[in-house]
Amino acid sequence: MSVELTANTSPETATQTDWEPPMPPTDLIFDDGEPLESNRHRIAMNVLIRSLQQAWSDRHDFYTGGNMFIYYSSEQARNRDFRGPDFFAVLDVDGTKERQGWVVWQEGGRYPDVIVELMSPSTARVDKGKKKDLYQQIFRTPDYFVFDPFEANAFQGWHLHSSGGYQLLEPNDRGWLWCDTLGFWLGTWSGTIDREEAIWLRFYDTEGNLVLLPEEAAQQRAEAAEQRAERLAQRLRSLGLDPEEL
Template sequence: MSVITQTPVSKLTISYPPLPEDFILPDDPVENTDQPLLAAALRQPLTAFPDLMQDALVVSNFALCAAIEGRIICKAPDFLYVRPVQPLTSSQIRRSYTPHTEGVIPQIVMEFLSATYGEEYSVEFTAGVGKWFFYEQVIQVPRYIIFRPDTGRLEVYAIESGRYQVQTEESGRYWIPGLELFLGVWEGSHESRTGYWLRWWNAQGELLLWSEERAEQERQRAEQERQRAERLVEQLRQLGVAPED
């Protein structure tokens, strides 16, 4: 039986070169239709907060790159948030992100796992580089989130002493530094999908609403104001006061 030895991380040469323009990025399709919906549901409420979106890169299935021993490695997390990033000129198109070269280390990466999953938990460094190893040892992303939409299981890992350690929840939610928000699981319907979702809560425990929820909230507020105005008019009439048109 052959034994595969893993090169110690401390002896690896890790660098962050700009991605060459002729570098061919993998064009793998997303695993299922849930993944884009889950990522969009995380991004959409953040757009209502300029402080969270200004100079930020909030993307899904997008290449996160670095070089190991001079070989460029790219992984495409299902959700990535990084702020700040260097702005592009009007003629540039961002097709990947390399930390330290284009901005800071991402504050958070996420993977949405199906019932059968591949390399998300891999720590190998032989012919390939697993996502766990890449996020933890190469990029050193502070928070790595693993979510199973079919069961609602959420795992949050934070780097402590150079390794990912599982985090404990606070009333069912996890505090995410850098966004200064809580992340948790919500069950319900959105975008014609019913099931488990990841959602944000602010430091006061208030849920960050989707645009349709904000619109419904505004509709209800307007309806309450209309009813209040009608009651006031009726009260004035009962007192013999003719309200002005």
């Protein structure tokens, strides 16, 4: 855009009126080709994502993902210096929108409301240091948790206090930590998932019930139907009827 100078227009004024803010970068990458730490880390991530989706299967006002790049500034995007959290959730957004990653300036300035990092010995220091500072100071993420899938005791969480800083969460008598943003507890659960037996980080509701995975919910419904059928059969037999002949 050209600016015509007049007697009352200085070169400095022309430069100021000609200035436009730089556009955010568009050449974003969403895959660095690096896998998660281990297969257990992958399962642990999917357990959190899939169980939250199951719990809120009738809702479309949230988004949850994991191991996805989060872009929050032009400088960070240019430097390719940040890898996304292992699990995150954002509330009050269109959950049906297809996304390759989370680009803050394309999401109305929204940052994750909950983040979980799945630690390993090589990442623990960064997860509880540099990343925690980033989530507290830049993202302003209300709830942040860290968990080591190979070391169940390595489980901590923080809630963003009104004073502006993270406050360490105190576990309940079961060792669970309350996630105020989601309205669920986060706690450990021992069992086999995807053929791997381990101690997993799981969601629990306010009544202390395990938030189920889709396949667990399907199995629960099948067992309930089988129990109803058996009760009906017993009732028929008490009336002198053979349920197999009906």
